[in-house]
Amino acid sequence: MSVKIETIPINLNLGCGQYPKDGYLNIDSDPRSKADKFLDLNKFPYQLPSNHFELVEADHLLEHLNEPIEFMREVHRILKQDGCLHIRVPHCSRGFAHWQHKTGFDVTYPLYFQKEFQGGYSGIDFSVKKVELHWFCQLALKKKTLSSYQYLIGITLGKVFNFFANLSPCACSRIWCFWVGGFEVEFIFLKR
Secondary structure, eight states: OOOOGGGSOSEEEETOTTOOOTTSEEEESOTTSOOSEEOOTTSSSOSSOTTOEEEEEEESOGGGOSOHHHHHHHHHHHEEEEEEEEEEEEBTTTTTSSTTOOOOBOTTGGGGGOTTSTTTOOSOOEEEEEEEEESSOOHHHHHHHSOHHHHHHHHHHHHHHHHHHTTSHHHHHHTTHHHHOOOEEEEEEEEO
């Protein structure tokens, strides 16, 4: 049974897991997730319309995929012109702490989508709107697993670490992400 394009929301949440979002088409490959639709996100192309979505979110998904660059190519295909791709991934200083993580990321990931990046340009045109480091992340998960006291301390320390980390994300990514650990990287891309 096929779904008419008019009935597909314009917001897409890829790799939703147990955290679906209202007003989004929530997709995951795990049948235990709370997804609206199940797709193997390692198999391309996705069964989704081209040039349809205004916003695609992928929160802690890319590190689980075999081919992050092919994922970016596929998201570029399904996004409308000037559509937004919002990604959060663990920083490589903590990225391999989970047994399912296949790839590490740092703040240089957006370079591969810039034509000016000689020797590394992927051929996929995205402009970068934001690159930011966050120390205390995945708040819904932390709220469920930490005591209220631990959560409050994490939020407070996170604000301090985030402030200093984002004064120079590149320096933080290379040096003290490894000292204090726990960072995630947030990227916001726009389709050119």
